[in-house]
Amino acid sequence: MATVVKLPQCRVCHTSYKYGGPDPHLLPCLHSVCQTCLDTADTLTCDICQETFDKKQTDFPPDVVVLKDIFHQTAENDGSSVLCTNKDDGNQAMSWCDECEAFLCEHCQASHEDMKITRSHAVVPLENLTSSGGEPTPKTVYCTEHADHPLQLYDETCEQRICFKCKENHSDCKVNDIATVCQHLKETVLEEGQKGLSQKIETIRAIRDQVHEVVKMSEVKEEEGKEFLKHTFSELRNTLNQREEGVSLQLDQSFRAVYDMNNSRLSKLEMEEAKCVTALGYCQKFAAMSSVDALFRARKTVVSRTNECITTELPHVRDTEAAVTLSRQDFTDLKQSISSFGGYYIPMDPQSESNPEGSTMNAIRTKINKLEADNMLHLQVIKNRDQQIEQLSSTMNSLEYVSSVAVHFLPASEAPFPVPLLCIHLKYDKDRVNLDSVHINTEGDLVNRKSGTRPAGEGRLKKYDGTCSTAPLPRAGCPQYWEMKSRVSLHKPLTPDLLILEVGVCRKEQRDVYHCISGEPSSWCMTIVQCHTHGGICRRTYKEGKRVLHLPDTLPNTAGASRTLHYGVVYDDTRKKIVFIDVKEKKVMSTLDNVDSRQSLWPMFGVYNPADLTVSMTLVVGSDINMTEEKKAMIVKALS
Template identity: 45%
Template sequence: MWFLSSRMDDFPKCSVCQQQFTFKGHAPYLLPCLHAVCETCVTSGAGGVISCSTCQREVNLTNSSLQKDAVRQKEIFHLTVKHRPTELLCTHEDDGNQAVCWCQDCEELLCEYCQNIHSNFKVTRRHVVQNFADLELTFSTVPKFCSIHKYHPLYLFDKSCKKLICARCRIEDHVDHEVEKVDVAADSVTKQLEYHKNELSTLQTRHQANMHSIRQGTESTDETHNSLKENIRHTFHSLRSQLNQREKELLIDLENHTKETKAAQHALLTACEEDKKTCKRVLDYINNVFLFASKSDILGLERYVGEMTRTCLDTAAPQTYAVPRAVFNTNSLSKLKANVSGFGAILTMDMDGKSEIIADRGTQTDDDFMADVEMKHKMRIDEKDAIEKKDAKTIDLLLGVARECGVHLLKPGAVDGSLILKCIPLKYDKDSVNLNKVHINTEGDLVNRKSDTRPAEEETEEVHRHMQHCASPNDGCPQYWEVENRVNLDKQLSENCLILSVGVCREEQRDLHHRIDERPYSYCMNVAHLTKHIGLCNNIWKEGKRVLCLPDTLPNTAGASNTLHYGVVYDDARKKIVFIDLKEKKVISTLDNVDCSEPLWPMFGVYNPHLLTVSMGLVVGSDINMTEEKKAMIVKALS
């Protein structure tokens, strides 16, 4: 019985009513969260809204239509063949004959009698027929036929209508639409799914490392607990007559502190395990896509899988966990006899903290011991004062170097240059701006339009420009600047079209006649329109190669107007560049392993004045409104 139950558990379940899907039952429908829901729950959703009981995400059915989950349908078929073959009956017989094989070309179940006829019939003798024992995960290469034009195969994909069409559909109802072959469209989506799979695999590794770090932190907390417990006992041994009650209070304090610390660590571990499960679930679904989905199935999955992948990445925890350590504070030991009730505390110390543990000397009298403690306490205060003065000088020095820049501490009390953010005061270098199709207006914005007042001899060929600023591009501190872009589409874009770029490159790459993204040693973010997507996209480029595409982030509509606000962090010490969408309040991408062996300089571009209007304004230096929310995003992206 246990073996049978284990087999039944293999079948997918409805994420609302938890009923198992079966081969003869209702077909599963795919939710945006990649869970499945049965047809009964879809039709009976209260108020047109259903809630996924697995991840508690609500779906409004009035605003979105659900597609059948072809991946799970084929998974259910293969599980039925493997575990419940007696439920499969011959397609051609009404007398209940048991099916024994599957014709891949006809997509039909056959009994032994029909199999013999199938093999001897001239039209079907070359079909691929597989016995259930040998059934493999293969996809039919026989084309599906159009429901409107009979016997015309569906071998084209209409990117505008998002549907398969035949050749007659192409020249009739879809003549003005953008169309490509199914294989080409499916291959494009497959590459995007491969990218999602690689990102989620990396994220899953990070989850595993973070969980391991938290478990190590729990062990370290136990070790610290045992060490401090012994230290407390030793300290109170010399003061037992006066401190028995206080010792008990501090031990209770320590127990509560330890419980709270471990409870917080347990909560973090639980949250990380849930994130890991979500990551694994999405990753497993992508793997099932590659196992069970045909190319036509894949076309409808990109939006759902991409959304869940971005959700996983946006909520990802850091790879390592900083263990909060407790310390036993004995600063008031010199006044202990006079102020026993206030002595001792259990504190949390970060990884870089120091703790002075004073061991009792059995040969000392209480007065000698207290005098020794008081002297050490005074020495510690003097040392602390010296460190604070040194830190103050360091901060003054850093502020002096950047006196014309907006300087912000990413963490309170930070004196390390890697924790100080410089909002560098960029300005346009007008001598290096290509003025063929752009100009700098009276507000100081870069506009993709030719100026009517510019002398003719200033004309050149391309549209690029670069910037200069007052600080060295490599000085050990993360540097930050923002751009505000106003984009107006004169008409709907129907071709591949670059709109704007922002990024960095080497000095020798500051060439006015080349795009930023195509250059070696360049790192940038583009806003563009790609013909394979409906809306406008955000693209991340690294040394001439596109490493990330976020499709349909903005509408592609004639007359549309959008204000885009981006932030850029360049950290040569960590070899990272971060692109932030300040309007959406999220990090778009973090580029690691940036080649900082030579200085990198800010670069900007606006393009295609015959199709749209772009105005790029700088927000730099002390003009930047550096909120705590921005700091938190930057710290997380650089960690």
């Protein structure tokens, strides 16, 4: 039975290549496209990577690896289709001559061996011409301007091959022997790329093992959670029958979210592994090539894809992800609000990698998990419900984590699982306060007065009248919330456009461009200002330097007027929204959409004009925030 030859395919039109057919070319993803697709399509989409490339903006060098594969597979398995290089002959090729780079039929081979000039050439029978041997010898290429001079040098500055005669015109360029450059490319650049790809593949597989372990642990935790529900609600059956059904549903939905998240990770890891395996395999074959033209024509594409594969970020897996945990934050009010008891949630990491407190938070989360496991055992054996509540309240109040980051859950009926709201623990950055304009007093408030002392230190804000937070907002994947309570007293009526205070977020490079961020790109903020339009003191919100909303009557513009202003800010990196809330008036002032969160955003706090007024701004964060059901409902409505 004849051997079926399975030749490589074009990754765009899926047509199998054949010897003597349209040549394969190299896509930037290191898969191949045929000459036919290259001639007819404006954009090319690889069916493996699902990446699309614009033909006008992309280089597609010959795919020498696939060309070699087609040739060797055809020679091994379908030698009858390989014809003698002498087209006038038209006979089936029987062998290959390295030095002549020609296929020889039986007749030409005999003539080849009889001729004195060619009888010493290395001739390989076609059946022995495998991919591991029989490599063609590099053919000497001569200069187009100096016909008798071979191209034996490479100009790395101009990126072209030159001869010794051409070198006179390249005196200011970096010129090396082409064999040296070629060897360096093979042994250094491609070798380093292969090493990096191998390490990346190992990392991908290690993370994939972690993902599988998280799923496995989740299954165990799910069973433990169901047992916990069974024993807990058996003690509270008379009051909690309806609530048990709801919490059980939340449990299933929460674990479904864990599985969905990890399935998404596995899919990404498989895709990244496939890219790296493709790149590694190609690099290994490419490095073995000795065709100088092919090597230099495709080296940029190969090196670019290799670096892209190596530097692609991979998903992070935390040890606590499988520990879907029952929320106990309402236990102190359990007697009065038994209907809201419980609720499962996926553990969130409110600290970004850039936050220096991240390692501390990991230790705290480990402590919480241990205490919760202990509490589950207690709840199974303690029969008195009041004693259960007292013990749990005492335990939770003793945790440092609760006093720094509070986790609440937003009522989201359309979501597959409860949406956590993180009341993060922001801090004023004392080391960046602009001491020429403001200072932080002994109570920790930001005040619009110069500091009496001027401690030395680099990195302070020089233009912005205020300070920023100690770290940018983490990419938590869920809404984050903080509040500012500001005491404002007017010394005299304010003139138009006089600033009182500002709160908002901006990118790192916008923090110290001007005395406020409201007019800057990549900023989203709210200001309190004396308004020339309304003649009173108004609230304005800005999006990337443009005013989007104007709300009047914050406080009277009269000498001696005093008022406490209380505002909240919601930042949701998933929905790309920022919401400003008037806490005292219990209403949403403004919702800014399409917030560009590709770069980290820094919370900013500004207080102004000490000659005309006094401002003292206090941060209200973490468990100090009074998170009411009414406030949750406002946030849900603003984010929907």
